[in-house]
Amino acid sequence: MTAAEPIVEMHDISISFPGVKALDGVDFRMFPGEVHTLMGENGAGKSTLIKALTGVYQIDSGSIVVGGQRRQFQGTGDAQEAGVATVYQEVNLCPNLTIGENVMLGREVRGRVGISWKATHRAAAAALARLGLADLDPTRPLGSLSLAVQQLVAITRGTVFEPTVLVLDEPTSSLDANEVEQLFGVIRGLRDRGVAILFVSHFLDQVYEISDRITILRNGQFQGEHLTAELDRSTLISTMIGKDLATLRSLDAQRAQREHEEGARPVVRARGLGRAGGITPTDLELQPGEVVGVAGLLGSGRTELARLLYGADRADRGTVEIDGRPVTLTSPAVGLRHGLAYSTENRRDEGIIADLSVRENIILAIQAQRGWLRPVPRKEQDRLAERYITTLNIRPADADRPIKNLSGGNQQKVLLGRWLATNPDVLILDEPTRGIDVGAKAEIQEHVLELAGEGMALVFISSELEEVVRLSERILVLKDREKIAEIENGADVTAETIVATIAGHDQNAEVVA
Template sequence: MVNEIFPVVEVRGASIAFPGVKALDGVDFRLLPGEVHTLMGENGAGKSTLIKALTGVYQIDSGSIAVFGEERRFANTGAAQDAGISTVYQEVNLCTNLSIGENVMLGQEIRSVFGINWRATHARAREALQEMGLGHLDTRAPLDSISIALQQLVAISRAMVRKSKVLILDEPTSSLDAAEVDVLFGVIRRLRDRGVAILFVSHFLDQVYAISDRITVLRNGGFVGEYLTRELDRTELISKMIGKDLGALRALGSNRQIDERDRTATPVYSAEGLARTGALAPTDLDIHRGEVVGFAGLLGSGRTELARLIVGADKPDAGTVRLAGTTATIASPVAGLAHRIAYSTENRREDGIVGDLSIRENIMLAVQAQRGWLRRVPAREVDRLVTMYMERFSVRPNDPDRPIRLLSGGNQQKVLLGRWLATDPELLLLDEPTRGIDVGAKADIQETVAELAEGGMSVVFISSELEEVVRLSERIVVMKDHRKIGEVAGGPDVTAERIVSIIAADSDERAETLVADPRVIDGEGEHA
């Protein structure tokens, strides 16, 4: 039974600042014994920072963390483990060169005067696995002989050997199929019923509602609220995560006209059954000339995964791609450029700009890659392209030889946009192009997207800000849990609330939506 009086862990007013950003800003959080408590929030909400504060990776700048009522300061992860807090991450931190039993008992081996007693150690490992419902596993078998799902459970067994009272599960289901998730959830419920306090982090909305007793929402490093899962409507949860109340979401209608495009024309890009194991379920997609297609969904919905498959950054396991009606294989971003497909990544600093290179060099990188590094772009053409795009986007300061790392985020984004437009693409994919930039730069980029489409370029626009997607898109592809669940034709009657309602609905509710509104196109189960 949930104990409302004595939290196992209680965080009060926790703040952590890094240069230029406040990762946590006065966050409160409590974790009660015998419950599954889910931490929710979009990218940059502060979830990972809070977990790292609880596990001794980061020190809080202000506020307090109490464990069983005693205020604690964890100097490192070992100190957190000694306090009874264990973490199992998305990427399982186990030793694949050791046996299952050795991993379960790592650091807790049973010793005698002659060293480690391996027989007793494996016997204790079997007991721990049996407690998790994993008694069928051979403790002496190599760890890499079992699936990732079972390795997750081995990692949880190791935490229980340590007598952990708090178990943090950070995106534990991201690589699991439905059957494996059911097994994991059975173990989680068994631990919860034994009184273990479980902090669960996931972007799978259906899973959150299936396993959680309580939800805490963070946004932009701040505390939004704590809610009993049974009392928090899914649509309301999403509105709290993105920072828009339901009334504001209703008001965010599309500025574009009703989509009357001729859908019988041959698409610029067409995919059928495009899929990648663990990243994207089989997906159909058509993109027409001069069309802005928005990809909408929460963090982890599959938006970026679909974009990376389109451009060739990742290789699909299945599916057929056609460009202007002709079957094509796009095996790399360079191949994508050869087919006039350009992709601006969501991770501007790590995968976009090259910080120590100049504005000029950053703009010309893709054009030079197109031509090959042995065929240098003539200096006159370099000057023409660099001048054109710096002027077009009002890049400041107006110094092409300035290192790009010294520019603001908005100006860096403008340089990246210039880089891809310099390749003269037919299809441009923009992944979070307005994240972390000021209002003026954001408006400039949104205006540019509309102008590009009017000029005949096809644009895929991905943004966590639903109002942007709604405002700019003629058609919106709605993503959830690594699959396309529907499409919505754009128009003045489309609102962000409507998109949220589709994401929040379960399968039966979406079926009712399809009957009530034929302009919502089903996208789920097309390749079951």
């Protein structure tokens, strides 16, 4: 389809970390003027392969050829010199500098005396214009831009030295649909100018929209390279997760089967629960064995509601009854004591204890409940760790490895294990599937239904409406820190229903106003 000579050829690449073979004989190539997507579950080796290409990691064996020359990257500088530019998942820019300064950072244009800021900004404007971003004023501070536009600036920065290869590691994970379109426009522009682009994303729709070629990895091994047009989605997914789609499909069947007695006593009843600046007073009832979804856009008050319910924040109005008894939730410790558990959306800052082992992370919540004077016996610790590593399929299956060395999806599973170990009556899951791959996602969804089947009440918060609809029996719709609807799930309820509810409420609001 394009030039037959690949610009990047990685052959038989292997990289080992202590105890894990992260990459095992992987082949990967990129062609000029092509978008090549790297697919795989968390821990499949995508990031490792990217870091081998960008010089962050050094390879144990194999060869890397860029632009016809065999390369040995000792660091990121070498890779850049070879024409490989990288834009990482998190925007690594300085919000307090201007757009132009960010774009040209480290490559400022020198004048007769020091840096010529005028020329630097001119160069930045030119670089922005090349990507169709001429309307951005390079003298504006970067911090004033939305995250999406900052992402575009980061890409512009990557393209200043006219790379032949551009690596985009999950550039869309925090963007909305329009912003993704804008980003794709920029990517297509670069592609048409002959740049080879490596793209990583967990969103299948995006992958199919933008990429020309797909390479699939699983467990550090190469699973095949395909032209996107010749690879259908179900083949892709089953190759990635290494099992067929029957499990995924059976989820829907399970949902239809679930039934529980009406009028059972709610395990949690919140009345007028609210907090100034957090969420307006909201009612919520949870029955045992029920999954209640919470849908709403980012900032709609989903997390705030969950935190009030758990006791992570203190409610300043309203009441909560657990098993019919009124309780005051003043701290997470109190919430846990009453059989509540809350898995945070912010895994890194509020979830994992990075330097502690998987085992210690799993037992942490039980240990906190017992108090430090009554340690969980080592045998019991090992048993719990073993149990959740097995049932939640945590990889690598090593209880003594620090949790920071696990991939995001596996960290999430460890945290799920931590909460399950406390044997809660109510489990609140805030974005449990964000930033993790299809396989782990399906596993977590499966566990949600299983737990509900065992009588646990679950609150399921997610930005992916399809997921909420698939799992929940009732759906709370939040908007602008307010509950605007509570929908009984049924065959006729789809993600569109929720979107319409949110959108419709908007129009009503306007009418009222």
